[in-house]
Amino acid sequence: MRPTVHDIAAKAGVSLATVDRVLNNRPGVRGVTRDKVERAIETLGYVRDVAAANLAKSRSYPLVFILPEGDNTFMRGLAAEVEAAKARSAIERTAITILSVPAFDRVALARALGEARALGPAGVAVVAIDAPEVVAAVDALRSDGIAVVTLVSDLPGSTRDHFAGVDNVAAGRTAGALMGRFLGGRDGPVAIVAGSMLVRDHRDRVEGFSAAMAESAAGRQLLPIVEGHDDPAEVERLVGGLMADHADLAGIYNLGAGNRGLIAALEASGRGKDVCAVAHELTPHSRAALTSGTIDALLNQDAGHEVRSAIRVLKARADGLAVISAQERIRIEIFLKDNLPVDPA
Missing domain, CATH: 1.10.287 (Helix Hairpins)
Structure with missing residues (x-):
């Protein structure tokens, strides 16, 4: 009940x-x-029955979600959650439009925000890129009285209303603490693979990871960050190169997507069990790698919760209501092979 x-x-x-x-x-x-x-x-775990209130007021909420394109398993899962919310539109009295933009393309994202503004919605949810033109486009929406929620990756320099995502500095710190403990007395440097340092969540994770590693594994060398643009093929090439260039590589932190490439490179090297790997997001590929021992730990965020939270906040802002912070807090989940949830498949 x-x-x-x-x-x-x-x-x-x-x-x-x-x-x-x-x-x-x-x-x-x-x-x-x-x-x-x-x-x-x-x-x-109280969740306000916004649907009942909306029904009583006979109000509908036009919303726009702006999501990145590409072969990013987590983002495809996020898009699936938005589609599921779209299927619930009649019940939740929403009208959801989805706009897609190339990943990490700040000009295209700013243009899409302009398109969303022209539609005159009650609110916009966007996976943000931290760039001046994107900040300006978000601020233009807010100047028109359109609520904006950043999704997964934040844009704190803007006037956005709310961020629906995990604390990414804390996520990076958690990854660093895990890496430091798992490495133990093992020698060798640690590599960091980002998607793009254009996005705030990746920069925040690097900040947290580096700080935690300095505390838990003082003196451990961190190699220069490489950017795989969340592309599995590019991540595979980069990780393969790191493995070839550093025979003593002790660990890899993949803070973005492209885990399929990470897994392929580790397994091809024959050193998958020797190199500690910490990554993000529970997907079918990362689940299998965690079970086999190729990946040591996964940090996960609930995409469904993020989408539902974004919708609740946008509707609340449209109604001039307060946001219940406890209800909208997105938690960081830590998975080892020993505590994996039952595979829904």
Whole structure:
């Protein structure tokens, strides 16, 4: 049974009126009380029934999602989640338009944001590239009163309303802590493979990883970052070159996509079990590599939660309602071969 406002009130030890004030961000609630209510919301997993409220108001919300093209398994999964949300449009009273742009193309992304602005939607969700023209396009949307949520990769220099994604500095730190522990006394440098340093999430992961490695594996050499543009073939070529150039390579952190290339290069080298590999996103390929021991650890983010969160925030902003931070927090999942969830396939 889904938790209700009555459950929140009982859990927090407050009145229904206080819960209502917190949910609607109204004044008159002490900070300590607000914290108690928000903790209760998070503990219970309360999700506001926006659909029922929308039905009562007979309101529909036109939304635009702007997603990158390409052979990125995680992004294709994200697109599938948006399509699933589109299929729920009648229930959630949304009208979702999907625009696709070439990956890491900031000019094309700025142009797509302009196209979205011309449609006059209630809100836009976008996988951002941290570039001046993209910031300007997002700010233009906000100046028109159109809500903007950045998805997966943030754009903090803009006036965007909300970021639906994990804390990527923390994700990088987690990867660095895992790498440092797994390496133990093994000698040799560690390689970092990014998709593109144009995107904020990849830069944040590098920052966190480097800091954690300095703490957990002081003195360990980190090789210069290479960019695989989330392309499996390019990642395979780059990792193959790293393996050939560094016979003592101890570890590889793949902080973007292209895990198929990482796996292929490790297995082709015959050193897949000797080199510690930490990567992101649970996909069929990375799951198999984690099970076989080619990859040692995976950090995952829930694409479905990110899409649902983006929609909730955009609708709330369109209605002038507050966002419940506990409900929209995207968590970092850590998977080893020992705690893999049951394969839905």
